[in-house]
């Protein structure tokens with residue numbers, strides 16, 4: 001792969017105000033210093049295993065497989081403490097912040113899972129925590145807002161712009177610039193200026209490494225296809241990183257197709273976006289005809305974001321990974337199919353990946369397909385209820 005220190009091919013970089021450069025340099029320096037440090041990794045491994053619940057199993061979904069004629073395996077990130085893959089990255093980055101001597105952590109969240117995971121690890125490590133969240137997301141994910149508050153975090157609700165994740169990120173960056181000496185910005189997906197996409201991909205790559213090991217040991221060969229939903233792209237890059245060099249393994253990212261292909265009615269940044277700078281890096285971005293950041297829609301708060309991590313834009317351009325939209329209805333169908341056939345309630349984000357495999361199952365007959373089940377669906381039950389009632 002054509003990766004250098006800042007870029008994935010031509011994507012990535014640091015398109016930020018000069019005041020941020022020393023912070024990003026400090027972060028990179030510490031990331032390089034600790035990512036192979038034995039004490040750091042021993043502490044992180046202990047927490048991933050005994051606190052978060054790793055390794056997560058790979059489960060063969062027998063009834064789903066029989067119905068669709070595809071061997072469907074699920075990487076069970078939904079079983080982790082706090083209910084989603086977000087805890088892998090938050091444990092890694094919060095520990096990094098602790099080793100860097102930072103006393104305060106800020107974060108942004110869409111679905112709330114990253115906010116809950118951040119508030120959780122801050123409680124665990126005794127670090128002060130503030131989480132930014134768009135007011136629309138805060139309404140959609142009110143249970144997660146309550147969870148964050150109970151965990152001792154301050155939740156700052158952002159009322160400007162589209163009141164979703166992109167506005168929460170902007171508010172968090174503003175806070176970071178003002179409070180750099182004390183504060184680490186714990187970004188929740190593989191987005192933002194370098195080194196964030198690399199840090200997040202590193203801490204999430206445990207998903208793909210575990211899944212690859214399982215396939216070799218238990219199935220005797222690698223999967224034919226790996227499928228994951230893509231918001232900013234952290235769970236997808238986490239599982240893809242385990243298989244990037246295995247050229248025979250197809251990598252498929254599933255984006256939020258929303259209501260339609262019309263600008264403003266979806267959040268499929270790779271499928272319909274254009275090259276552009278957004279929140280500190282060059283990637284594929286959803287834009288209006290005038291080059292403004294487009295508004296987005298998805299039934300799932302965690303996919304409702306007009307950009308995508310730069311590594312995904314690069315993997316798409318070189319043809320190493322494919323990206324397709326799945327709409328709200330197909331995702332909700334995916335939710336019910338897994339719930340009723342396997343007794344597993346998936347997050348609405350992950351339901352997009354399931355919906356994709358269901359819709360395209362004829363292409364995968366007889367193949368081994370690994371789906372990253374990025375999180376559990378408890379947080380989405382009221383959204384699904386409203387959706388079914390047509391509200």
Ligand SMILES: Cc1ncc(COP(=O)(O)O)c(C=O)c1O
Nearest residue numbers: 189231232233234235302349375
């Ligand atoms: C369960 C779950 N899956 C997926 C996502 C999308 O984020 P990413 O693309 O970074 O994995 C989120 C975001 O909140 C989430 O909560």
